[in-house]
Amino acid sequence: MKKVLHIVGARPNFMKVAPIHRAISERGALSQKLVHTGQHYDVKMSDVFFTDLGMPAPDIHLGVGSGSHAEQTARVMLELEKVFASEKPALVSVVGDVNSTLAAALVAVKMGIPISHVEAGLRSFDNSMPEEVNRILTDRIAELLLTPSADADANLIREGLEANRIRMVGNVMIDSLLGAREKALKLPVLPELGLHPHAYAVCTLHRASNVDDPKVLGGLLSALGHVASRMPVVFPVHPRTRKRIAESGLGASLERTPGLRLVDPMGYLEFLALTSQARLVFTDSGGLQEETTVLGIPCLTVRENTERPITVDLGTNLVVGTEPARIQQAADRILDGYEKKGRVPPLWDGHTGERIAREYEQLLGVGESPRLAVM
Template sequence: MKKVLHIVGARPNFMKVAPIHRAISERGALQQCLVHTGQHYDVKMSDVFFTDLGMPAPDIHLGIGSGSHAEQTAKVMLELEKVFLAQKPELVSVVGDVNSTLSAALVAVKMHIPIAHVEAGLRTFDNRMPEEVNRILTDRISDLLLTPSADADANLIREGLEPSRIRLVGNVMIDSLLGAREQALKLSTLKDLGLSPRAYAVCTLHRASNVDDPKVLSGLLSALVHVAQRLPVVFPVHPRTRKRLGELGLSSTLERTPGLRLVDPMGYLEFLSLTSQARLVFTDSGGLQEETTVLGIPCLTVRENTERPITVDVGTNQVVGTDPARIQQAADRIIDGHEKKGRVPDYWDGRSGERIARVYEEFLGVATPRLAAV
């Protein structure tokens, strides 16, 4: 059987790979190998997601850990070259825009192994973001470009990439969300935190542009404090953000702020239970912009741009930047009942993993009739 080698490295990757891995297993036409680079190595940021998503343990764990962009990319490349030589895959499947994604693509292209990029074509048009550089370079050298929405197709064609390489398959991360939502809602997360449905906000912050600049971070936190005066705010703190809060001496002040609840990072199901019942979400995460659109939860993206404009065009997302006054104003409107309504984008239907499995089979010449086409 021809072999597909999946690369995961950081928390956002797991929700995207799980439905693809499951669909390929169910169809039974391809062999699979799951490689975890260990770019995220904290149990709450990584290992627990495999359990929550029903994924098998990785076949190979590289244990790369943290480091600068150059250091992390180089370490992953060195180790993946050994893996590719030993495994001899016919296709390397990468997802998203983390350093492990680009590292795997660079190693594969130099070894003449075909590459499939899931979530291709997303753009902020801001090359100051390391994720944007990873996206552009990965798309340029990939053989299959699997897009979540029509705007991503348009970006790739505008950049001169051949339409024959592009497949609109929908948002595979939504497969995970729809498959896990019922189970997540059975958890006692809200009860344990003393919350009521639709009566609290959730915040996540992790991007360097937000948490590494003391002025920007302080402004964002002041906006949260304002909102916490009207609505409880639950803030699962990313390790990077926790470190910065400690360095700036802000941790104890925030923990004493009425209405603001700092908690440790959560597993996938626990966090989905929290976000799916929120009144409002603040985030600088790309994935949460998509999830809140499907869940119908108002989302305020505290960035100056987004690589997921469809969540703004048709979904519940608003890009509000990092100005505290603007964030506070937008939050107040939502709390007062003037929230943005949206709809679920096309092909975000929970069947993207099946579409991707079928594309892989066709590309490798091993299409199976076991399941109907989607």
């Protein structure tokens, strides 16, 4: 049987790979292995997600850990070259836009192995974002470009990529969300935090542009403090963000802010239980923009741009930048009842993993109607 290698490295990857892995397993036409690069190595940031998503333990764990972008990418490339040489995959499947995504794609293309990029075509049009560079380069060299929405298709065509490489399959992360929501809602997360449904806000911050500059970080936290004066704000703090808060001397004032609750990172199910019952979400995460759109929860994206404009055009997301006054004004409007109503984009229906599995079979010549057999 022809073999697919799935490459994961950070927590956003796991929610995207789980439905694909499950669909391939159920269809039984391909063999597969899961390679965890170890880009995220904290248990709460990585290992617990495998349990929550019902995924098997990784077949191969590289354990590369943290480092600069160059160091991390280089370590992943060095280790993956050995893995690809040993495993001899027919296809390397990468997801998202983290360093492990680009590293795997570069190694595969140099070794003549076809690449599938899940979540292809997303663009923020901001090359100062490392993720944007990873996205663009991965798309250039991937054999199969699997997009979540029509705007992503348009981006790829505009960049001159061939239409026969592009397939709009929907948003695979939504498969995980819809499959896990019922189980998540049974967890006692809200009672344990003393919260009531739709009477609190949730915040996540981790991007370098937001947390590495003390002035920007301080402004965002002051805006959170304003919202916390109206309702509780739960802030699961990413390890990077916690470190920056401590370095900037903002920790003491945060601890004294009434209504603002700093907690450790949560597992997937715990966090889904929290976000799915929130009144409002603040984030700089791409995935949460998508999840809140499907959940129908107002989302304020504290960035100057988004690579997921469909969540703004169709969904519940608003891009509000990082200016505290603008964030506070947008939050106040929502809390006063002037929230944006959205709808779920096409093909965000919980069946994207199955569509991707069929694409892989066709690409590799084992499906009912092969699109392109790759030797």
